[in-house]
Amino acid sequence: MSRKIPMLQALNCFEAAARHQSYTHAARELSLTQSAVSRQISSLETFLGVQLFQRTRHGVLLTSAGAAYARQIAARLDGLERDTLDTMARQGGGGALQLASVPTFATRWLMPRLSSLAGLHPDIVVHIDAYTKPFMFADTEYDGALYAGTPEQLARWPGTRATLLMHEEIVPVASPRLLAARSQWQPQDLLELTLLQQSTRPGAWRQWFDAMQVEGEGRDGAHYGARYELFSMLAMAAVQGQGVVLLPRMLVEAELARGELQIACERPLRGQRAYYLITPETAHEKLALQQFRAWLQGEAA
Numbered sequence: 001m002s003r004k005i006p007m008l009q010a011l012n013c014f015e016a017a018a019r020h021q022s023y024t025h026a027a028r029e030l031s032l033t034q035s036a037v038s039r040q041i042s043s044l045e046t047f048l049g050v051q052l053f054q055r056t057r058h059g060v061l062l063t064s065a066g067a068a069y070a071r072q073i074a075a076r077l078d079g080l081e082r083d084t085l086d087t088m089a090r091q092g093g094g095g096a097l098q099l100a101s102v103p104t105f106a107t108r109w110l111m112p113r114l115s116s117l118a119g120l121h122p123d124i125v126v127h128i129d130a131y132t133k134p135f136m137f138a139d140t141e142y143d144g145a146l147y148a149g150t151p152e153q154l155a156r157w158p159g160t161r162a163t164l165l166m167h168e169e170i171v172p173v174a175s176p177r178l179l180a181a182r183s184q185w186q187p188q189d190l191l192e193l194t195l196l197q198q199s200t201r202p203g204a205w206r207q208w209f210d211a212m213q214v215e216g217e218g219r220d221g222a223h224y225g226a227r228y229e230l231f232s233m234l235a236m237a238a239v240q241g242q243g244v245v246l247l248p249r250m251l252v253e254a255e256l257a258r259g260e261l262q263i264a265c266e267r268p269l270r271g272q273r274a275y276y277l278i279t280p281e282t283a284h285e286k287l288a289l290q291q292f293r294a295w296l297q298g299e300a301a
Helices: 008-020 023-030 034-048 064-089 103-120 151-155 187-192 204-211 231-239 249-258 287-300
Strands: 053-056 059-062 096-101 125-130 144-149 160-174 195-198 224-228 245-248 269-280
Touching: 008 023, 008 034, 008 064, 023 034, 023 059, 059 064, 096 103, 096 287, 103 125, 103 144, 103 231, 103 249, 103 287, 144 287, 160 204, 160 231, 160 249, 160 287, 195 204, 195 231, 195 245, 204 245, 204 269, 224 231, 231 245, 231 249, 245 249, 269 287
Parallel strands: 096 125, 096 144, 195 224
Antiparallel strands: 053 059, 144 269, 160 245, 160 269
């Protein structure tokens, strides 16, 4: 059966005109005449049987149907362009992967290691978007997601396969300048410092003190400092000496190696969350994704 799809030229003209709300500007962008753009959009309206623009004395305005169609078409044209560029870049090798990832894990753990992937599989190109919540793979172009969560959260993500990469090992870290007052810090001693917080994990300090069996009135009088959403924000605040913060050790490897941060006391807590590669359940998984998973597991190990 033939597909019910308009001509690409008509869609390009419509998307540009919808974005600019102007046939003239669309024509200039596409190196066409205004009358050519108008003809293409008229043919598209005839094909659809729907009016996309209202003509006014001052130009054109999208109808409600036109605005909805423009949003859909823009996303699909963007995806078509990405697929085309990926194929051109790989000479048809099909080695491009589109990943969603929690941002700090991508920037602090994955990206410093991607040169290793390039050495092993030079035909694989990894594109990464920041994403923190589960989604339906059928509604996106993503091949996989790097996700931090609990087994309970994974159980509520249907139609997916989860590959465990690593568990979180949470440690308290601070600037060496802040920790210079003592040669050795015990968990109880951290109550003397400002405790920075992560807004998405408000109970982190309570859990850590419980695990370290720190009790007493000192906890009630603890000085809690600023709240930040991302691990990267917390790490920067700790480097600047704002206080002590609980962070996964693997996400501050660089700061620890450079001496910008120091582990306040070597009393790690295994977090409830772990890091996973999430992929859709499918009988035909692309080879590049299989190779990426195997490489990722090796790096995590």
